Amino acid sequence: MKSCQPRASACLQRPCRQAHRSGVRIRSLWCVILLLCGLAPPLAAEECAFRLIVTANQASVDGDFFVDLQMRTAEAGRSARWLQSLTLDVQYGSALAAYSDTCAVNWTLGPGYEASVSKLTGYYRVLVTANGVSGADAAWSATSDWQRLVTLRWKIAAVSGSYQVAMSQDTDAAAYFIDTPPGDLAEWSTTPIAPANLKLAAKLFLQGPYSVAGDTMSTALRNSDLIPKTSPYAEDRRTVAAVPAAVTDWLLLQLRSSATGAVVVSRSVLLRKDGRVVDDDGISEQVIIPSLEGEKEYYVVARHRNHLGVMSAHSLTLNATTGAEHDFTSGADQYYGGDGKQLAEGLYGLYSGDASQDGYVNAIDLYLYWLAQNGQKGYLSGDMSLDSYVNAMDLYLHWLANNGVSSKIP
Amino acid sequence: MIKRYGIFCFFLLWLAGLANAPLLRASAALSWNPVTQNTAGGSVAAPVYYYVYRDTFPSFQPGDATFLTATTDTFILDADSRLDDPAKNLFYRVKAVDAWGNESDYAQTTGEAPFVLTGVRIWLGSAYQAEADSMVCALKDLDLLPFLSPYPESPRHAPAFAEPPVDWLLVQLLRPGDLQVAGEKSFLLQSDGTVTELDGKNPVLGIPGAEPGLYHIRIRHRNHLAATTHQALALNADNAVEVDFRADSTLYAAPKSACRLGPEAWGLWPGDLDQDGAIAVTDYVLWRAHAQSDALGYQRADLNFDGRVTTRDYVIWYRNARRTAP
Numbered sequence: 001m002k003s004c005q006p007r008a009s010a011c012l013q014r015p016c017r018q019a020h021r022s023g024v025r026i027r028s029l030w031c032v033i034l035l036l037c038g039l040a041p042p043l044a045a046e047e048c049a050f051r052l053i054v055t056a057n058q059a060s061v062d063g064d065f066f067v068d069l070q071m072r073t074a075e076a077g078r079s080a081r082w083l084q085s086l087t088l089d090v091q092y093g094s095a096l097a098a099y100s101d102t103c104a105v106n107w108t109l110g111p112g113y114e115a116s117v118s119k120l121t122g123y124y125r126v127l128v129t130a131n132g133v134s135g136a137d138a139a140w141s142a143t144s145d146w147q148r149l150v151t152l153r154w155k156i157a158a159v160s161g162s163y164q165v166a167m168s169q170d171t172d173a174a175a176y177f178i179d180t181p182p183g184d185l186a187e188w189s190t191t192p193i194a195p196a197n198l199k200l201a202a203k204l205f206l207q208g209p210y211s212v213a214g215d216t217m218s219t220a221l222r223n224s225d226l227i228p229k230t231s232p233y234a235e236d237r238r239t240v241a242a243v244p245a246a247v248t249d250w251l252l253l254q255l256r257s258s259a260t261g262a263v264v265v266s267r268s269v270l271l272r273k274d275g276r277v278v279d280d281d282g283i284s285e286q287v288i289i290p291s292l293e294g295e296k297e298y299y300v301v302a303r304h305r306n307h308l309g310v311m312s313a314h315s316l317t318l319n320a321t322t323g324a325e326h327d328f329t330s331g332a333d334q335y336y337g338g339d340g341k342q343l344a345e346g347l348y349g350l351y352s353g354d355a356s357q358d359g360y361v362n363a364i365d366l367y368l369y370w371l372a373q374n375g376q377k378g379y380l381s382g383d384m385s386l387d388s389y390v391n392a393m394d395l396y397l398h399w400l401a402n403n404g405v406s407s408k409i410p
Numbered sequence: 411m412i413k414r415y416g417i418f419c420f421f422l423l424w425l426a427g428l429a430n431a432p433l434l435r436a437s438a439a440l441s442w443n444p445v446t447q448n449t450a451g452g453s454v455a456a457p458v459y460y461y462v463y464r465d466t467f468p469s470f471q472p473g474d475a476t477f478l479t480a481t482t483d484t485f486i487l488d489a490d491s492r493l494d495d496p497a498k499n500l501f502y503r504v505k506a507v508d509a510w511g512n513e514s515d516y517a518q519t520t521g522e523a524p525f526v527l528t529g530v531r532i533w534l535g536s537a538y539q540a541e542a543d544s545m546v547c548a549l550k551d552l553d554l555l556p557f558l559s560p561y562p563e564s565p566r567h568a569p570a571f572a573e574p575p576v577d578w579l580l581v582q583l584l585r586p587g588d589l590q591v592a593g594e595k596s597f598l599l600q601s602d603g604t605v606t607e608l609d610g611k612n613p614v615l616g617i618p619g620a621e622p623g624l625y626h627i628r629i630r631h632r633n634h635l636a637a638t639t640h641q642a643l644a645l646n647a648d649n650a651v652e653v654d655f656r657a658d659s660t661l662y663a664a665p666k667s668a669c670r671l672g673p674e675a676w677g678l679w680p681g682d683l684d685q686d687g688a689i690a691v692t693d694y695v696l697w698r699a700h701a702q703s704d705a706l707g708y709q710r711a712d713l714n715f716d717g718r719v720t721t722r723d724y725v726i727w728y729r730n731a732r733r734t735a736p
Contacts, residue, residue, distance in 0.1 A: 085728075087701060087720040118702045127701050129724060131694065170706075173721035175728075187725055 046081070046186070047074035048142060048174055050088060050167055051193035052292055053257050054264045055151060057163075059235050065096055065154045066262075067165055067292075068106075069126060070146045071174075074191070082139035083109075084130045084185045086174035088192070091123040093164030096154040098124075106151040109140045112181075117152065123168070124152055133181040142176065161236025161266040162290045167192035193294040199286045199323030200316075202253065202277040202300065205349035206307050207341045208398055209248055209273075209386035215344075216273045217248040220387045226379040231268030232305055238268045244282025248273050249386060254301040255291055255318070259311070259336065260410045264298065265291045271304075275329055286323045295319040299336070300326055301409060305357065306369075306381045307350040308407045311336035337408025351405050352398040355381040359407040366399055437489040438500065444484050445506045445514065455509035457482050463503045463516075464488065466566070467595075467607055468525050468616035468647070472503050472516055499618045525618045526593070526645035529652035530581060530605040532629055532637065533677030535669040536713045536726050537576055543675070544601045550574040552717045554708045559596035560632050566596045566608065573610030576601055577715070578632070583617055583625040586642040593620035603656050605629075614650040622646040626663070627653055633710045634678035635689065635735035638663040667735040680713045681730040688734040689727065697727055 048071055056066035069090070073081055103124060104117035112133035118125040128149070133139050140149075156163075172190045177183050209218035221227045222243055230239040233252040251271040255264045267289045272278045276285045291298070297315040313336050316324045332340045332348055340348030353361035355369035373382035373390040382390040384398035445458050461480050463472035470476060479486060492498045506514040537545035549555045550571060559566045561580040575598040582594040595617050597605045604613050624642040640663045643651055655661055659668035659676045669679040681689035683696040700711035700719045713723040 085721045085724050087724075114698070116702060120703070125702060127698070129694075129698070131691075171718050171720050175721055175725050185725060185728060187722065 045189040046078070046176075047191060048072065048081075048176075048188040049074055049191040049193060050172060051146065051294065051296075052090070052152075052165055052167065053148075054262045054293065057262045057264075058156065059159055059263070059266070061156055061159060063156045065156050065163055067152045067154075068148045069150050069152060070148050071142060072146045073142050073144050073188075076144040078144065080141035080143045081176040081188075082130075082133075082181055083128065083142050084133075084175045084177050084181070086126065086128045086190075087171055088126040088173075089120075089123045089168035089171045090126065090152060091164075091166050091168060092154060093160075095156065095158045095160040095163050096165070097157040099153040099155055101153075103153050104150050105153065106148065108148055108150070113140065115150070117150065125171075126150065126152075130177075130181065133177075135181060139177065139181045159234060159237075161238070161268065163292065164195075165292045166195050169194070193296075195290065195292045196294045196320045198255070198289045198291050198295065198298075198318040198320060200253070200277075200289055200300065200318060201286050201323055201325040202302070202328065203275045203326075204251075204271070204277070204302055204310070204328035205275045205343055205347070206248065206271070206304055206352065206386070207343060207349045207402075208307065208352035208384045208394075210343050210349055212344050215347075217271075217275065218386055219246055219248055219273050221249060221379060222247050224388045226388055228379060232379075233266070233268050233303070235263075235266035236268040240270070240280045244270065244278075244280075246273050247271065247278075247282055249304065251277060252303040253277065253287070253289065254303065255289060255298040256301060256311075257293060257296070257298065259299055259315075261299075263301070264293050265289055289318075291318075302328065302350070303357070304350060306355040306365075306384050307352050308354045308361065308402075308405065309357075309359065309409050310340065310350055310407070311409045313338070335408065336410075339408050341402075351402045352384040353402040353405070354407070355384065359409070361399065361402040361405050366395075366403075370395055370399055437487055438493055438502075440488065440502055440504075441485040442504060442517070445508075448508075448512070454512070457509060459507045460484065461505050461507060462486055464490070465501055466492070466499065467612075468501045468618070469527060469612075469614045469650075470501060470503070470607070471609075471612065472505070478502070501616075524621045524647070525616045526583070526620050526622055526625070526647055527650035528581070528615050528617065528627060528643075528645055529613045529650045530579075530597075530615065530627065530629060530655070531603045531652070532579075532599070532605065532655040533603050533671055533675060534576065534599070534631060534634055534680065535671060535677045535730075536634070536680035537715050538671045538675065538677055540672045540675065545576045545599075545603065546715055547574040547576055547601050548715050549577065549708060549717060552706075554706070554717050556708055560708075560710075561596050561630070563591075563594050564596040568598065568608040571598075571610060573600060573606075575599055575606075575610060579605055580630040581605065581615055581617060582628040582630060583620045583645070584628055584638065586624050586626060589626065592625060593617040599631075613652075617645075620645070629655065629678070630685070631678055632685070633683050633713055634680050635667065635669075635682045635733060636685075636687065637667060637678055638736060640664075663736045666733070669730075679730050679733050679735065681727045681733070682735075683710050683713075683727075687736070689730045689732065691731075693727055694724075694731075697724060 050071050053068040055068050056064045058064050098119045113130050115128045172192045174188045175185045178186050227243045231250050247270045254266045269277050269287045297317050299315050300312040303309040328334050341351045343349045355365040370382040373380045376390050384394040459480050462478045463476045464478040465476045503516045505516050557568045559578045579599045583592045585592050626639050626642050628638040630636045662668040668676040671677050683693040697711045711719040713726040
């Protein structure tokens with residue numbers, strides 16, 4: 001409560017000095033009003049959220065890396081709000097470079113908005129104001145459904161499994177028209193969806209090294225010390241200090257926001273002989289996948305250097321705490337397109353034979369890989385059984401058996 | 411141990427800046443009458459030392475930080491480099507101490523430049539928090555507040571911030587007739603609304619360049635509309651006349667130039683980035699230019715003082731657009 005002491009200059013006559021009694025009454029009334037206000041529940045600010053969705057990832061130097069900036073109101077059922085303004089900084093790591101041409105395309109805002117994306121050092125600044133908006137028809141309505149505002153574009157400077165792109169928690173702010181534009185406005189309480197280290201447990205068998213008798217995969221490559229410490233996958237060339245025992249080979253896991261969407265993140269992991277995807281220690285059965293899109297639903301893609309790639313039949317809700325599990329071995333219905341290779345009764349795995357990694361088992365794999373490497377020993381794509389030798393067994397049991405099969409990843 | 415006696419009569423004779431040709435730099439020559447008698451009319455115990463203090467504003471409090479020299483002479487020549495700048499003023503205070511440690515009062519006369527004293531209290535509309543009845547100091551907390559005043563009319567430099575100020579302010583004195591600026595100076599605004607000297611404590615504001623007389627007091631802030639007193643106030647060099655803009659909208663020159671911040675709280679309207687006296691589209695253009703290029707810093711487009719130019723500042727501008735102040 002403010003003091004009743006007058007603050008006026010010594011040389012100024014103030015009305016409240018002369019009307020002391022009436023001033024007391026007025027202040028008492030204010031006290032009552034403030035007390036009533038204090039008893040009422042505080043008005044909670046409406047919330048909106050921003051997120052980034054990868055829409056292009058060419059996974060090559062100078063290739064495109066595009067991200068959609070999307071927003072929505074946080075509460076379902078609330079009526080649409082007319083976007084009035086927003087500021088948001090989108091920071092990016094050194095593996096990406098600012099697009100030399102226009103870095104922002106596909107704006108969905110209508111006429112009357114002033115929208116820009118500034119290319120600043122290490123970040124893009126998104127700026128939207130609606131000074132020219134008049135009438136509801138011209139305004140962009142935010143709803144509880146995610147909607148794209150703009151597509152942000154970068155060039156890939158260095159290929160990486162996970163590109164660092166994140167919205168600043170300090171500069172995000174947005175406001176909406178309370179009334180029909182142009183009217184009074186209110187600020188949203190904003191929440192930019194933060195990147196997250198997602199936990200995933202997965203199990204899959206590769207047809208090549210799988211043995212029905214032992215219900216495990218071969219570790220012949222590890223036993224011959226042929227598995228490289230650096231992942232063979234260009235999308236994420238991670239290096240481990242040592243390849244743990246019981247490891248069959250490297251595997252590449254990728255996450256997508258939608259079945260047909262771009263790859264959000266690629267992660268090289270180790271595949272243990274029991275089918276478990278494991279961390280670098282060969283023990284932990286939950287792998288950490290850093291995703292700029294944060295905790296949400298993803299499709300999980302698994303690729304091996306001479307097997308056909310597969311994708312989960314449905315999206316999985318991944319988070320940074322509990323982790324989700326997907327078992328590709330338990331049924332054909334675990335695969336997108338419903339087509340896993342049956343290894344035994346009720347047991348499924350990945351088709352062997354795609355040494356070229358073009359999604360098909362065909363003559364290219366035969367002539368360019370198996371035939372070229374036949375008779376050699378090593379860590380070779382033509383070695384489809386992963387026993388360290390390229391020989392007739394790879395040809396007859398794997399390539400010939402699967403010739404004509406293709407990946408169902410869209 | 412120095413005994414305080416208060417026995418000496420003391421007079422400062424004159425202070426003048428003199429061009430010193432051999433050194434090619436300005437200097438100030440100070441002289442004063444010697445002290446010969448105590449207040450009881452008896453003789454003082456020789457030798458008598460004269461302690462000289464110096465600062466950049468009148469009515470400063472002498473202390474270790476402002477001590478210049480001690481001398482038995484009744485004359486010193488000060489050649490401080492700040493005297494080279496005609497836009498700057500230095501002010502001096504002297505006291506006498508006799509052989510027994512008896513001290514005189516400090517001399518009140520401080521220099522040749524005319525000045526008047528005032529005191530100001532005011533709220534900034536976008537910094538005021540009604541719950542706490544004070545203003546936020548985020549810029550200081552973020553170490554973004556500059557030590558140099560942002561007002562080119564009075565480019566003062568604070569060596570440090572002893573108290574966490576909210577921001578710099580410019581206090582101007584306007585002649586009643588033509589409303590032309592008679593004197594102006596940069597000061598610091600504290601979180602309780604008090605405008606202070608650079609030490610963060612002294613609320614007595616000395617405005618050089620103005621002879622004692624009637625003036626309107628105008629308070630300018632770099633991104634708020636200015637506030638001017640409705641009445642011309644009689645200011646002098648002896649007593650600081652205090653103006654409290656926080657609790658009385660009738661002090662303001664125009665009723666709508668006071669921004670109501672609460673039942674009994676008034677302040678400056680935020681949004682006048684270009685300082686043209688109106689919150690208009692030109693301010694929006696400035697805000698947008700800042701918002702497109704800057705992230706963190708001391709920026710005039712940062713209306714809510716959080717160190718960043720964002721939609722939160724734009725909302726403040728939007729709500730106050732079309733307001734004006736005389």
